Amino acid sequence: xxxxxxxxxxxxxxxxxxxxxxxxxxxxxxxxxxxxxxxxxxxxxxxxxxxxxxxxxxxxxxxxxxxxxxxxxxxxxxxxxxxxxxxxxxxxxxxxxxxxxxxxxxxxxxxxxxxxxxxxxxxxxxxxxxxxxxxxxxxxxxxxxxxxxxxxxxxxxxxxxxxxxxxxxxxxxxxxxxxxxxxxxxxxxxxxxxxxxxxxxxxxxxxxxxxxxxxxxxxxxxxxxxxxxxxxxxxxxxxxxxxxxxxxxxxxxxxxxxxxxxxxxxxxxxxxxxxxxxxxxxxxxxxxxxxxxxxxxxxxxxxxxxxxxxxxxxxxxxxxxxxxxxxxxxxxxxxxxxxxxxxxxxxxxxxxxxxxxxxxxxxxxxxxxxxxxxxxxxxxxxxxxxxxxxxxxxxxxxxxxxxxxxxxxxxxxxxxxxxxxxxxxxxxxxxxxxxxxxxxxxxxxxxxxxxxxxxxxxxxxxxxxxxxxxxxxxxxxxxxxxxxxxxxxxxxxxxxxxxxxxxxxxxxxxxxxxxxxxxxxxxxxxxxxxxxxxxxxxxxxxxxxxxxxxx
Amino acid sequence: xxxxxxxxxxxxxxxxxxxxxxxxxxxxxxxxxxxxxxxxxxxxxxxxxxxxxxxxxxxxxxxxxxxxxxxxxxxxxxxxxxxxxxxxxxxxxxxxxxxxxxxxxxxxxxxxxxxxxxxxxxxxxxxxxxxxxxxxxxxxxxxxxxxxxxxxxxxxxxxxxxxxxxxxxxxxxxxxxxxxxxxxxxxxxxxxxxxxxxxxxxxxxxxxxxxxxxxxxxxxxxxxxxxxxxxxxxxxxxxxxxxxxxxxxxxxxxxxxxxxxxxxxxxxxxxxxxxxxxxxxxxxxxxxxxxxxxxxxxxxxxxxxxx
Ligand code: HEM
Ligand SMILES: [Cu+2]
Ligand SMILES: [Cu+2]
Numbered sequence: 001x002x003x004x005x006x007x008x009x010x011x012x013x014x015x016x017x018x019x020x021x022x023x024x025x026x027x028x029x030x031x032x033x034x035x036x037x038x039x040x041x042x043x044x045x046x047x048x049x050x051x052x053x054x055x056x057x058x059x060x061x062x063x064x065x066x067x068x069x070x071x072x073x074x075x076x077x078x079x080x081x082x083x084x085x086x087x088x089x090x091x092x093x094x095x096x097x098x099x100x101x102x103x104x105x106x107x108x109x110x111x112x113x114x115x116x117x118x119x120x121x122x123x124x125x126x127x128x129x130x131x132x133x134x135x136x137x138x139x140x141x142x143x144x145x146x147x148x149x150x151x152x153x154x155x156x157x158x159x160x161x162x163x164x165x166x167x168x169x170x171x172x173x174x175x176x177x178x179x180x181x182x183x184x185x186x187x188x189x190x191x192x193x194x195x196x197x198x199x200x201x202x203x204x205x206x207x208x209x210x211x212x213x214x215x216x217x218x219x220x221x222x223x224x225x226x227x228x229x230x231x232x233x234x235x236x237x238x239x240x241x242x243x244x245x246x247x248x249x250x251x252x253x254x255x256x257x258x259x260x261x262x263x264x265x266x267x268x269x270x271x272x273x274x275x276x277x278x279x280x281x282x283x284x285x286x287x288x289x290x291x292x293x294x295x296x297x298x299x300x301x302x303x304x305x306x307x308x309x310x311x312x313x314x315x316x317x318x319x320x321x322x323x324x325x326x327x328x329x330x331x332x333x334x335x336x337x338x339x340x341x342x343x344x345x346x347x348x349x350x351x352x353x354x355x356x357x358x359x360x361x362x363x364x365x366x367x368x369x370x371x372x373x374x375x376x377x378x379x380x381x382x383x384x385x386x387x388x389x390x391x392x393x394x395x396x397x398x399x400x401x402x403x404x405x406x407x408x409x410x411x412x413x414x415x416x417x418x419x420x421x422x423x424x425x426x427x428x429x430x431x432x433x434x435x436x437x438x439x440x441x442x443x444x445x446x447x448x449x450x451x452x453x454x455x456x457x458x459x460x461x462x463x464x465x466x467x468x469x470x471x472x473x474x475x476x477x478x479x480x481x482x483x484x485x486x487x488x489x490x491x492x493x494x495x496x497x498x499x500x501x502x503x504x505x506x507x508x509x510x511x512x513x514x515x516x517x518x519x520x521x522x523x524x525x526x527x528x529x530x531x532x533x534x535x536x537x538x539x540x541x542x543x544x545x546x547x548x549x550x551x
Numbered sequence: 552x553x554x555x556x557x558x559x560x561x562x563x564x565x566x567x568x569x570x571x572x573x574x575x576x577x578x579x580x581x582x583x584x585x586x587x588x589x590x591x592x593x594x595x596x597x598x599x600x601x602x603x604x605x606x607x608x609x610x611x612x613x614x615x616x617x618x619x620x621x622x623x624x625x626x627x628x629x630x631x632x633x634x635x636x637x638x639x640x641x642x643x644x645x646x647x648x649x650x651x652x653x654x655x656x657x658x659x660x661x662x663x664x665x666x667x668x669x670x671x672x673x674x675x676x677x678x679x680x681x682x683x684x685x686x687x688x689x690x691x692x693x694x695x696x697x698x699x700x701x702x703x704x705x706x707x708x709x710x711x712x713x714x715x716x717x718x719x720x721x722x723x724x725x726x727x728x729x730x731x732x733x734x735x736x737x738x739x740x741x742x743x744x745x746x747x748x749x750x751x752x753x754x755x756x757x758x759x760x761x762x763x764x765x766x767x768x769x770x771x772x773x774x775x776x777x778x779x780x781x782x783x784x785x786x787x788x789x790x791x792x793x794x795x796x797x798x799x800x801x802x803x804x805x806x807x808x809x810x811x812x813x814x815x816x817x818x819x820x821x822x823x824x825x826x827x828x829x830x831x832x833x834x835x836x837x838x839x840x841x842x843x844x845x846x847x848x849x850x851x852x853x854x855x856x857x858x
Contacts, residue, residue, distance in 0.1 A: 065834065066836070067829060068825075070834060140785070140786070140839075146782075148744070241759070242760070246761075282633045283632060317665075335647075338612060342616060343642065345623075346615055348633030348634065349632070350619060350625055351624075351627075360616060363616070364612075364616055374657060375598070375601045375602075380753075381594060381597055387748075387781045387782065452750065453779070455748070462792075541630070
């Protein structure tokens with residue numbers, strides 16, 4: 001131990017066998033980042049398993065695998081886990097790891113608060129899962145938990161699945177708010193000298209925008225959940241139509257957060273794509289400034305579009321038309337982003353390593369998901385497909401084919417930095433193809449189903465829908481299998497992979513100027529920033545010979 | 552930035568894209584269920600238009616990516632820069648303007664088509680529980696008031712069962728609608744939110760307990776359809792379907808007269824049946840469920856009118 005440590009200090013590196021640290025209450029943003037990422041990946045596997053049971057039930061029109069209350073519990077938990085325990089906290093983890101490195105800081109602004117925000121999550125997640133053990137099971141009202149359905153719980157049981165669902169979501173929300181305060185403060189005040197706003201990598205811009213949304217919009221969900229809890233367990237009538245309440249108010253409060261939540265999930269993913277594409281295309285990110293502004297623009301507009309989830313609720317015509325207009329506005333800054341990515345790739349020198357494959361795949365799939373998103377904003381069309389599989393297909397193109405693929409791009413891209421070792425390229429490519437093709441099979445099939453009128457959340461369906469359902473289910477089983485080479489690769493490479501150099505991709509960005517993995521305080525000296533981001537023309541990043549840290 | 556021949560190639564690319572995306576847009580009509588209302592025709596026109604634009608953008612951008620993958624791979628170990636361009640103000644303005652114009656165009660089309668739909672009456676927003684006729688002055692927006700209809704049918708929806716009451720007080724479990732005539736559906740839900748959805752009608756409307764929600768529909772294609780519940784409503788949500796018959800006015804009136812005078816029969820409610828005799832599933836959780844509302848009697852003459 002001491003030997004290790006002195007050697008590590010001499011090399012200015014962390015000791016190699018510091019895995020115990022990952023189970024400790026560390027205040028190092030890098031340790032916390034890894035803690036977040038590993039924990040949320042376990043939840044991703046669980047959520048995926050639930051999805052595969054759902055898809056197995058939908059192989060045949062009849063209900064024959066799980067009974068209906070269990071089916072309802074499964075999609076409720078699948079959606080809840082994937083959003084609140086996979087993508088959102090994974091992003092928090094990756095941002096935790098990267099933001100201080102990218103802006104040249106030694107740590108987050110409030111390291112202790114950072115550790116607390118992480119350590120709220122494991123108990124909250126376990127609490128949510130524990131509801132599988134209750135006699136009457138988990139919540140069954142979907143991740144929206146619209147009242148009055150969510151208020152229909154067994155009489156005389158204070159502790160029921162819905163109650164636990166609300167409590168764990170409030171806990172997760174508290175953790176997110178703490179995290180948001182920390183991120184916004186860090187990005188505002190902790191940048192190193194010379195790191196002006198317009199020298200920040202787009203990833204930092206997107207974390208900044210996403211965390212601002214958390215600060216502004218999350219209180220609305222927390223409030224709604226607390227009122228729902230009062231209605232559920234303490235006899236109030238906020239949302240009960242038979243009393244003086246109004247269930248539609250819940251929908252407004254819920255979507256006021258949960259629409260921006262889409263961007264809280266998506267913006268960091270766009271940020272990853274904006275880091276990876278230039279590095280592997282050897283071009284500066286095209287239109288950096290407009291991309292940065294578009295990031296903030298997307299966040300700003302997304303606050304004013306929530307009613308597009310309620311076009312078929314009791315929503316009057318003027319409201320439908322207003323929110324149709326605002327929703328379509330989002331297409332302008334997102335369009336700017338998609339064009340900028342494409343122009344970055346145009347006439348480039350492409351290196352198609354695994355991170356690039358995932359980033360390009362994610363970018364292309366985002367264009368598909370974005371196109372169907374604009375369709376959904378068009379009220380007359382949305383009225384037909386709302387609550388059908390068209391919507392399920394659309395948002396999985398975003399949450400899986402774009403965001404989760406971008407997350408994989410990010411994992412492979414920064415793996416050498418985080419672990420100090422290289423992953424195995426062949427396995428990475430296998431993982432990509434096993435993900436990309438089945439993901440499209442699975443989620444494309446949902447669009448024709450929705451157009452034909454198959455509703456979401458149904459545990460059995462009319463026989464006419466079986467064809468595409470079988471295809472979607474088979475695709476999803478392959479998709480489940482695709483995680484196996486990934487896990488093998490990550491675990492194997494972390495333990496036995498070849499040692500990584502400091503900047504294996506010849507990338508720009510401060511995180512590549514420090515050692516892999518970075519020392520406890522990130523940098524030997526706080527860097528002074530003198531150049532624009534994505535400076536890929538610079539020979540420093542272009543030539544293997546000049547690259548100062550090549551072996 | 553481009554040479555003459557490159558401009559020619561780009562022009563060909565865009566022309567090809569226009570043709571292909573228009574063709575895909577035409578195909579879009581066949582992806583939809585049959586059009587059983589005039590509204591359905593409008594909605595499908597809009598969908599076809601959206602598909603054309605979407606295909607143009609998707610194929611255009613993905614095409615560029617595929618082109619780069621095919622022709623712009625770097626030799627291994629070559630980390631020099633790709634193209635020297637550091638940004639191009641004109642291009643940036645062009646692609647901010649492009650989505651802006653497209654979005655304005657799409658929004659304009661959608662707004663126009665929405666104005667042509669005559670299905671939704673949402674004055675329930677302004678008067679809860681009040682009879683429809685008493686408060687028209689509140690309705691701020693003209694387009695929110697459904698046009699007067701020639702028939703009126705009450706729709707009652709419960710966990711998990713639909714029933715319909717006609718002008719002659721007949722109550723049934725199936726919905727009959729006269730062809731080519733406007734029918735007002737006055738919808739009421741008990742306990743939880745349900746949704747009224749017939750895919751061939753391109754029509755969907757949540758029914759919120761405590762609110763009177765009216766819609767007016769005019770079917771233009773006779774046949775049998777399925778009415779579905781579109782808003783998740785608990786355990787037996789998937790079973791909540793009902794048959795819909797669209798038939799000529801003569802046949803409709805004949806059916807009304809015949810059914811009223813026929814014997815009352817008990818129709819089976821699927822949710823009730825399943826609650827008593829659950830299907831054999833591999834995993835049985837036995838978790839909590841609300842008990843389904845008792846089966847209503849079909850073909851029943853309603854004695855009292857207040858519901
Ligand atoms: C891993 C592959 C995945 C598969 C095969 C899959 C499959 C499904 C299916 C079939 C449903 C519909 C359930 C229903 O409405 O009856 C669903 C719902 C949902 N999924 Fe996924 N999913 C996957 C990944 C994800 C990811 C990564 C997310 C991240 C946010 C996600 C979020 C959701 C949400 C929010 C719902 C809605 C749940 C609800 O309707 O209450 N899914 N998924
Ligand atoms: Cu939204
Ligand atoms: Cu229902």
